[in-house]
Amino acid sequence: MAAVSADQNRAGSLPGPRRAVILLGPPGSGKGTQAQRIAQRYQLPHLSTGDMFRDNIRRDTELGRKAMPLMERGDLVPDEIVLRMVEDRIAHPDCNNGFIFDGFPRTLAQAENLERICRRQKFGFSVVLYLAVRPDLLMRRLTGRRICKLGGHIYNIYDRPPKREGICDEDGSELIQRPDDAEAVIRERLVAYEAQTRPLVEYYRARGLLAAVDGNDGADPITASIMKILDGAETLK
Ligand SMILES: [Zn+2]
Numbered sequence: 439m440a441a442v443s444a445d446q447n448r449a450g451s452l453p454g455p456r457r458a459v460i461l462l463g464p465p466g467s468g469k470g471t472q473a474q475r476i477a478q479r480y481q482l483p484h485l486s487t488g489d490m491f492r493d494n495i496r497r498d499t500e501l502g503r504k505a506m507p508l509m510e511r512g513d514l515v516p517d518e519i520v521l522r523m524v525e526d527r528i529a530h531p532d533c534n535n536g537f538i539f540d541g542f543p544r545t546l547a548q549a550e551n552l553e554r555i556c557r558r559q560k561f562g563f564s565v566v567l568y569l570a571v572r573p574d575l576l577m578r579r580l581t582g583r584r585i586c587k588l589g590g591h592i593y594n595i596y597d598r599p600p601k602r603e604g605i606c607d608e609d610g611s612e613l614i615q616r617p618d619d620a621e622a623v624i625r626e627r628l629v630a631y632e633a634q635t636r637p638l639v640e641y642y643r644a645r646g647l648l649a650a651v652d653g654n655d656g657a658d659p660i661t662a663s664i665m666k667i668l669d670g671a672e673t674l675k
Pocket of ligand 1: 586587588589590591606607608609610611
């Protein structure tokens, strides 16, 4: 794998209007890793709805008090509450130059509402990076995942194997496959993802906000492709 170049490590800012940078892609597409890297590169906060829930609960806000019993029961927090938390969050000064989301929005209704909120908060159009990955490659990445019992260190038996089979290099503990990463479960996760996310992809594509990124490569070439798009962000819609 190629080393991340010095240029990729250099911090800068997103040219053009401040925007939401949204990463879309199936489980195993590496969007979490990419979101972290571009957050660093463009000095944008990497937002997660999970953090927002926890923060609102900790501060005992009205929204937190509504969300807490639902989360404790394992129920879905309704969009109305989630979107109000998002709007509060992106009004914070650390979002003055934009922000990054991966894992949100998940549905068409959330996507439409997020665009509405961004307009209201005087953000430009979102830039949506869609990491497209071949299904066979996704299966390989996901079914190959192994996690160490002790420290949570992550391996992949195909792409990043441990030195000794089944044993963590760092701490010598046993490597296990999470039940979520079993092949049958992964097929279900991918089918669910397709059903839920495909309409989002079409929504953003129809509005000219979608930039497709070849996600079949390693993490570094994917980062390079994303930076090329974002460095030219002033020319985007
Ligand atoms: Zn370990």
